[in-house]
Amino acid sequence: MIEVQNASKRRGGRALWHDLTFEVAGGEIVGLVGPSGCGKSTLLDCVGHVDALDGGTIRINGESAGSNGRRARLIRRRHLGYLFQDFGLVPDMTVQSNVDVVRLPDGRRRHRGIRTGEALDRVGLAGRGTDRVHELSGGEQQRVAMARLLVKRPSVILADEPTSALDDDNAAMVLDLLGELAADGAAVLIATHSSSVEARAARSIRLSGPAR
Template sequence: MMIEVRSADKRRGRRVLWHDLTFDVDRGETLAVIGPSGSGKSTLLDCLGHIDRFDSGSIRINGVVAGGRGRSARLVRRDHLGYLFQDFGLVPDMTVQANIDIARVPGRKRRGEAVRTAAALERVGLVGRATDRAHELSGGEQQRVALARLLVKQPDVILADEPTSALDGTNAAMVLDLLDEFAGSGAAVIVATHAADVEARASKTVSLYASDG
């Protein structure tokens, strides 16, 4: 099992975002995390990516405990995780090339041969844009750079937080098609979403409902 979450609890003040949350995501599966605003969808992805922490419970990635602060936890996150965030997660003053190179893990290859930056940019329709600064790109183009970064890294686990919410139909379809391709090639994909078309593509769902007290 690629991702195992067991008995996870998370609160925000008096609000219980979730209690005793348990789920698995295997290679080749896409999990949609759904629920109303404030239910903790983004927080769950932050916890899986170690941007935040569960109050209690555990996360295993490829059999390794990944929720702690130790070196082994950091390495498993570095080697296995890829991110696709609503705000694109790029460094504005860095070039497209530099933003993509951040994702490379020296000396390691993911599933198949390493993907060159030029090939990744061609795949997402950004040929010749490697030297542009990220802040010079439109929102849709920035999300394409984030996709190219995933293509270069080929992570085992992809965490996508509302990845289509700020995009037009063409760019949204590209994002969803590539996420499907990642799952088809053996990645475990977790998408926090409120969009019915995104949820419809998932192989399983987790529903979150925050409560007071």
């Protein structure tokens, strides 16, 4: 579950958002919409504990890191999964290595997660584990990122324009799998400009843009 309470953030002397409060429950897909520059990606970074608020609190499954960097890392490791527009992969590593980075330190898969080979099969990349990521198309790279989510099975998923660089088939695959993960109990927050992505959400949070 995501809980955002009275959140404020300034950038370049302007308020991106002020006194923002919302929740995303487990099993729910919520869209994050608004004009370019309104702070959607910044809000995802704050929810993901990679950026800090100027005011307010964010809790992930009841846990708040505040300014504690170690606690923020633990929250990211325990609860969070990410799906980025630029895929968030290491280009020179193999497909399998990019998926396996979300495994536990001793190599075990997480509770409810599936094996890497099964995950690659689910996203249409069976037998591609030894390929280097830089050899893949954009759609295939986003499939690798989805396989990583299937292995980790995070309780909170943050997706930043996950379909913007994809063709219709790959975009549909991403949205279908996000729907599956939500049905399995994940809280999913998606920043998007796409009306078709927003249509998959149960509801949307609209940011209005910077103000002085």
